[in-house]
Amino acid sequence: MDFDDDYYSGGEEEDQMLYTDDDTDAEDFDFIDNASDSSELALSNRHHVRNYTVLSESDIRQRQEDDITKISTVLSISKVAASILLRHYNWNVGKIHDEWFADEEKVRSTVGLLENPVMEYKDASEATCGICFDTYPSGEMLDAGCGHPFCSSCWAGYVSIAINDGPGCLLLRCPDPSCCAAVGQDMINLLASGEEKEKYCGYFTRSYIEDNRKTKWCPAPGCDYAVDFCGGRGGGGGYDVTCHCSCSFCWNCTEEAHRPVDCDTVAKWILKNCAESENMNWILANSKPCPKCKRPIEKNQGCMHMTCTPPCKYEFCWLCLGPWTDHGQTTGGFYACNRYEEAKADKEFQEAEQQREIIKNSLERYYHYYERWATNQSSRQKALADLQQMQTVHLEKLSDLQCQPESQLKFITEAWLQIVECRRVLKWTYAYGYYLPEEEKAKREFFEYLQGEAEAALERLHQCAEKELEVYLNVKDPETDFNCFRTKLSGLTSVTKTFFENLVKALENGLSDVNAHAASN
Amino acid sequence: MQASRARLFKEFKEVQRERSADPDIQLVCDDSNIFKWTALIKGPSETPYEGGVFQLAFAVPEQYPLQPPQVRFLTKIFHPNVHFKTGEICLDILKNAWSPAWTLQSVCRAIIALMAHPEPDSPLNCDSGNLLRSGDVRGYQSMARMYTRLAAMPKKG
Ligand SMILES: [Zn+2]
Ligand SMILES: [Zn+2]
Ligand SMILES: [Zn+2]
Ligand SMILES: [Zn+2]
Ligand SMILES: [Zn+2]
Ligand SMILES: [Zn+2]
Secondary structure (H helix, E strand, C coil), rough: CCCCHHHHHCHHHHHHHHHHHHCCCHHHHHHHHCCCCCCCCCCCCHCCCCCCEEEEEHHHHHHHHHHHHHHHHHHCHHHHHHHHHHHHCCCHHHHHHHHHHHHHHHHHEEEEEEEEEEEEEECCEEEECCCCCCEEHHHHHHCCCCHHHHHHHHHHHHHHHHCCCCCHHHHEEEECCCCCHHHHHHHHHHHHHHHHHHHHHHHHHHHHCCCCCEEEEECCCCCCCCCEEEECCCCCCCCCCCCCCCEEEEECCCCCCCCCHHHHHHHHHHHHCCCCHHHHHHHHHHHHECCCCCEEEEEECCCCEEEEECCCCEECCCCCCCCCCHHCCHHHEEEEEHHHHHHHHHHHHHHHHHHHHHHHHHHHHHHHHHHHHHHHHHHHHHHHHHHHHHHHHHHHHHHHHHHHHHHHHHHHHHHHHHHHHHHHHHHHHHHHHHHHHCCCCCHHHHHHHHHHHHHHHHHHHHHHHHHHHHHHHHCCCCCHHHHHHHHHHHHHHHHHHHHHHHHHHHHHHHCCCHHHHHHCC | CCCHHHHHHHHHHHHHHHCCCCEEEEEEEECCCCCCCCCCCCCECCCCCCCCEEEEECCCCCCCCCCCCCCEECCCCCCCCECCCCECCCCHHHHHCCCCCCCCCHHHHHHHHHHCCCCCCCCHHHHHHHHHCCCHHHHHHHHHHHHHHHHCCCCCC
């Protein structure tokens, strides 16, 4: 099983990018994402499958510049006017074209691009500022193309307040309340302070991402990249995207990448995990209500003598919920409560007890899935750290120890990338499993079979990459059986990949192959 | 601060000069503080506020006129967009639609216009807003007229 032939027919440049480029991680992860893409398998050229683009701040600026140039050329308007239009139309170039050529007049008046000033003051020697009401030589006055004159100091104040008020400054209009003339970037550059200009530019860049339906910011904290998503849901690619910062997330719901599980299930699961609702259930399952004030009482000691929290402070028996004062000689002593048996016969009490059992069981079921979900999550984190360590330290060391060029050790990185990706998928299949209805027995069985096979393969792979590799990192002489190890790890990587591809495919098909599976068994 | 003071002083002189320009509005600047103003406005005719005289209090911020003045009714008024207890006014030009080209005088005019044309969909006085929204114009008018008579008309005798 030769990895290089399988995966790297894409071309030389990919090989070089893997270990030298800053984008190493991103490229690697997106490789895995697409490689596990069941439909196309993405072997020949994965870039054809990728349906999104990661945008850096300079990419965004470049795209804005391109759009502005395009609009200004086609509509024969200034670049300032073009950017005002684009802002108003949420960077929708097509819509601007359509509406402009359908009714230029209307577009101009809604956006505030006046062709001629509504009044003239430049001919007179003086004019009165509409804000401070002082009179200045006309030459010192400014207007937004509409002819409403304001002095530069009032303009500066007006612009400053708008910019400090937030992104609304991008749609700033002439201060005259009856006037719709837009205040463009040329005015801002003339009037705003350096800091304000920077703020304005920041809003301008952000508007391209935030007002555009095809683009979103990467949700990773502190990450400045955005993602332009051009694919639909079709093609089995899902919404998972990987940012240059190595954060994989779902473009649709911006939660972490969760293929093959759908966004709704993920949202439900995350809500479920939300501590508050769960704690409530936990309290319900582990506590009984105080017989007097009905607030839940948690039993965290062996003793049956319960005292409710203030202000209630009611003392009662955990077993029978009767008042503790009744638990003297008559009841056979405090710690041998004989009323428990009596109470058990009481139907109402029995029902309450049953109810608690049901809740408890449902929690135990939840905890089964949650525990595995969370364990795979932390296992993935660990694998990511190990991968990092591998790329920065161990590969070099191994290369020296085993007298192998690092390019020959790619199979190790590939194994770790596969582990990281599989942990992610496996984790989400536990959320899927939790919501798979119990009564769909055949589906459950099929699902658990696929999940089990995949999980077993992954454990073998993870173990081999973690434990067996260590041996070769701690020896002096080149091991003769290193090639055997290479074959084994590459083989496990490939096998695991296949199992997970099958699992992903099956879940994305809603386990519709269940009948074929049942028949073959 | 200096700019707002200068601007307010201009408005002050304008008010002195044009004392009779708008008989429905009487703007007065506080003797000791040019950032505090009061106004007496006449209730518009053919409204339940007709015949009433309403007092407004202005608190002008240092950033004026780049930022709007704060205005509230001192006289009790039953109006959907005026808080019955505090006299606070819900009017777009006093918030996000403010323009520095407005003056205290034009704010008074806008408030008179608001008295004549209430906006029951952004109520500060829910009782009043609900009456109007439910179509009970007569109910609203009789309440408003009653409060005008009680609070905004000079007591006779
Ligand atoms: Zn000015
Ligand atoms: Zn204008
Ligand atoms: Zn990112
Ligand atoms: Zn999603
Ligand atoms: Zn209690
Ligand atoms: Zn007991």
